């Protein structure tokens with residue numbers, strides 16, 4: 001019997017960010033392994049014209065939850081969606097709902113965040129710092145609370161090379177930053193943002209670091225733990241391999257490369273690709289929830305959920321396997337044949353951006369105009385290149401994260417828990433995982449049918465032929481122009497013709513008359 005699964009039985013659990021990538025997998029695992037839990041409260045806002053109930057309905061009816069419905073048929077009754085907007089005071093939660101949350105909650109998993117790298121500082125602070133502070137305040141009024149688990153990121157201190165399981169202070173206190181956001185106007189905030197974030201690459205990593213400081217400062221008597229996952233990728237094993245539902249991290253670039261838009265990226269092939277499957281993060285999170293509540297460690301423990309020091313994979317290996325999978329299972333209606341490569345310096349990267357990204361986009365837009373359609377490729381390409389430029393920081397560096405707490409926790413688990421809540425990435429076979437990841441992107445993100453593979457392959461063959469024709473035509477035109485202008489080129493041409501196409505002596509220079 002799994003001790004962790006038994007621990008969550010009968011519990012009331014509060015999850016923020018349950019509609020996000022990680023939140024969904026967390027809910028799914030909880031329901032599947034502890035179907036006798038009392039209730040999961042989720043804080044949900046309305047979005048894209050959908051009410052909170054409609055959003056929950058959509059999640060529960062997705063493929064991800066198919067197994068849950070078998071083991072927990074009354075899952076609809078055990079999930080309680082509470083309208084909340086984490087950007088508002090008291091999260092805009094109604095009085096009755098707040099009362100219920102305060103009096104019933106046993107465990108909190110705080111997953112909600114803005115993960116956009118380019119969010120304006122004000123918004124990133126609001127969600128990643130102020131909302132965390134407010135949630136801690138709520139938690140301090142919950143008499144039945146046993147553990148508060150805060151999800152941060154392994155990159156909150158990406159300005160360092162070696163990162164320990166400690167909270168590193170930021171030069172400016174989070175409270176001062178929160179206060180200043182109230183009275184500074186947007187223009188001034190934009191101006192001081194680069195100075196505040198210092199040697200971090202974006203507002204996301206900076207505000208996640210501030211969020212950790214808030215957790216440390218406001219923890220009071222709460223039983224808290226922080227989890228720092230690295231780059232969260234598709235599921236490895238559970239509930240099935242390859243599940244992914246957003247474009248963050250590598251997923252968006254896999255699509256861009258598979259559809260032939262992305263041909264080159266500035267990356268260091270030997271740098272560690274510290275990917276971690278989302279189900280591994282969730283298993284560790286649930287194990288940490290159990291350990292924190294049952295063993296009540298004296299201080300706030302931080303757990304690095306990373307793969308690099310257990311089972312490293314590098315970007316070169318990952319890119320190679322991604323391309324190999326495209327050969328077997330190509331994406332449909334590709335723009336060009338997938339043929340991406342890594343460049344290691346800025347000049348070659350700019351060259352390939354011009355030649356392989358911008359030029360084909362301009363040519364395609366010209367073709368669209370000629371055929372009376374609206375040009376769109378240049379705009380799309382500009383957005384892609386902007387996205388790539390934001391991710392480049394993370395694919396040209398390697399980090400080392402110490403993992404004493406994660407290893408300690410692993411050794412504390414019973415063999416049954418190590419199996420049911422497996423977070424040992426030493427068992428992960430990267431080639432298999434990456435192949436399943438690409439397949440998952442095709443099936444769950446692009447919603448492409450496997451039956452369309454022969455047609456996709458046929459389309460790629462057509463693109464290859466067009467490519468050969470185009471290159472041959474380009475070569476002949478260039479050569480023709482060269483021959484017209486250069487005596488040397490003409491001499492070379494006659495030299496080749498003489499040996500290749502004419503029997504010896506048949507191509508004689510004309511004798512003067």
Ligand SMILES: CCCCCCCCCCCCCCCCCCCCCCCCCC(=O)SCCNC(=O)CCNC(=O)[C@H](O)C(C)(C)COP(=O)(O)OP(=O)(O)OC[C@H]1O[C@@H](n2cnc3c(N)ncnc32)[C@H](O)[C@@H]1OP(=O)(O)O
Nearest residue numbers: 116117153247248249250252253257319320340387391394
């Ligand atoms: C042998 C050699 C062979 C070699 C072969 C080579 C083969 C190569 C194959 C490829 C293999 C992979 C190798 C490299 C992997 C690199 C991974 C990097 C890891 C990241 C580290 C993360 C560390 C931190 C982890 C964390 O702790 S946190 C989680 C991470 N957080 C994020 O990843 C948010 C990023 N995103 C944004 O920050 C915003 O998205 C923003 C970008 C500002 C745009 O922003 P904006 O332009 O305003 O536009 P959007 O509305 O957002 O999007 C506009 C449009 O772009 C779409 N789109 C959004 N995103 C992405 C995305 N990624 N990729 C692509 N598209 C995206 C969106 O669908 C929309 O399309 P549409 O709907 O218009 O059609």
Ligand SMILES: NC(=O)C1=CN([C@@H]2O[C@H](COP(=O)(O)OP(=O)(O)OC[C@H]3O[C@@H](n4cnc5c(N)ncnc54)[C@H](OP(=O)(O)O)[C@@H]3O)[C@@H](O)[C@H]2O)C=CC1
Nearest residue numbers: 017018019020021022085086087111112113153229231232
């Ligand atoms: N994905 C990754 O690679 C990594 C993620 N992390 C961390 O893991 C956690 C989860 O990330 P992930 O699931 O990928 O992120 P997602 O972007 O998929 O999910 C974010 C969640 O936060 C919710 N949220 C955002 N703003 C509000 C708001 N104002 N009110 C209520 N809810 C809000 C979103 O709700 P809605 O659906 O309404 O938008 C969504 O449920 C985050 O803390 C992130 O920092 C750490 C390392 C890597």
